[in-house]
Amino acid sequence: MIAIIFLLVMLAIALFAASQGAAALPIGEIMMLVGLFLVFFGSGVYIAVVLGALALLSGFVFSDRPFWLFLGQVIWAPSSNFVLVAVPLFLLMGEILLRSGLSEQLYRALNVWMRRWPGGLLHTNIAACAVFSAISGSSVATAATMGSVALPYFEKTAYSQRMVLGSLAAGGALGNLIPPGITFIVYGLMTETSVGKMYIAAIVPSVLVCLLFFAVIFVHGLRLPSKAKPPPATARERWQSLVDLLPTSLLILIVLGTIYGGIATPTEAAALGVVASIVFALVARKLSFKLLNESAEATARNTSMLGLILFGAYMLNFIMTQLRVPQSLAEIVSTLPLPAWAIMLVIIGFYLALGTFMEGFSMIITTIPVVFPVVKSLGYDPIWFGVIVTMLIEIAMISPPDGTVMYVLQGMRRTPGPITDVFSGVMPFVGVYMLALLILLWFPGLALVLVPH
């Protein structure tokens, strides 16, 4: 629905631009390509194939060079890129942690410290998700792991089911924003932006979003004070909780510490993380051949899924660059009689609309080659835009009615109820996430303040 409205708005803008005399634009051809794109997407063709087919079509129609001779090299390049090695490694780490039961300790320990705040256990949901995000780069893995641990705690309590599910879904949406996230790696690969710098830039926005989430729960907790406060934690409990937090803290130190300390590149940090999580699984007596084998299978499958889309995108990108499409598009947009922030708002609207029916990674890979040159020509910082795009993807992930995170949580519920519980529970969090996005638009410096130049 949002997507349709948005397409209409876009069409209006395009017509407006055309009437303003942007005559250099080959409207006919572009419309034809966009039309083909829509038909392919609508008929459910594989995304990678849509991109590849478009590349070949536009290549044969518009280019007079034997471009097909170079395509082998074009798809070999992303396949054998050291930066991209981090993706399967972070996925692998997430898969191992998902199966190793580390999250349970984490949840119990944080609970000791937070259960007496207004909103109680709900804060623990966000905090645990946030901490887990700092070792895992995947939102679905974060929500699933924390959900499986947290939901039993809420059984037979007076907490609002909606808030419980909503806060867990929202916590899941921190997975990619809080470093190390996989979205940043893919974005960095496609735009040749430093992944390490983006991880630094993501710190302040991550804290901002977490604080806003806590605020939502705080307000909810004040409005509905729980009858009985849990007893204050004893000193022994507190010590025990600190011990329980140790493995997670160590993992964070190993993965993020090495990146921020300049000891390791993100790829190397990911490798260290995999080995460390195997060691922790071993210590927790969860390590088995089955665990590793299942993790390996899921990792390989998901990486290949991403890989095929990358193949298609690189082919299309290669042809497009040959035809100078992104460059001319960037020139046209920069001559539009609109201020830069208005175009940025249009781009953000575009991503939000796309996010309602498209999975995050495919969304970036498909759109960034075209959108990025435009953003750059408008004078925006590539690192800042990387953070914005990641936030947009996270918002899309928890925006009803589509979103794996929410369905995973719905599948985990012990007390049956309609999926709309999750939807209405997550809405306040989506709201403040958007607010954080707007704040970053207004004050781009928040993201860039820590980044060394």
Added chain:
Amino acid sequence: MRRAATAVAAFMNYVAGWNYILCAAFITIDVLCRNFGGFSSSATTEITSYMLAFGIAWGLAHALATRSHIRIDVLVNRLPIGLRQYLHGFALLLLTGLSLFIAWCAWGLVGESILFNAKDTSALAIPLVIPQGLWTIGITMLAVFAVVLLLEVICLLATGNAAEIDRLLGPRGYQEETQEVLEAVGLAPARSADAGDEQL
């Protein structure tokens, strides 16, 4: 025939997955050696990049077999199955075409590397034919699997077995994704339920 191809694809996917585990171990050793031992294999970047290429390519066919390659399914899933089967077939036909084309491109690249005896710039001067060859084998497997699957789907279309086509090609829904994640954390529920009781 499809069963055999599926088994081969699954096996190749496991190889790809374990390859990533090895990759992590390899990089870790290199980082540790560099920081504490003062030496490095000096070709880690190259070798692990090749391992990535290998992993991506060898997992491709299995991803198709498990219907993991992403499609935009908003519309397709709402159509009646009679129409849907043709769209599945169409999508697969295009995928087969593209994978054959990519495989052809990849073989071309391998041919060039052989022709010019290309080596990388790392200290080991690895001949590019080795990683590119392995990579090409994986992509070729995708093409082979797509062709086999396409033949089967054509037969099914001829015999009018739409349900089977949907089972073979229908995109993974949320239920399946959820099921998979639940199975993965399935180790936890018994223990965490106990923890919950203690809490109460």
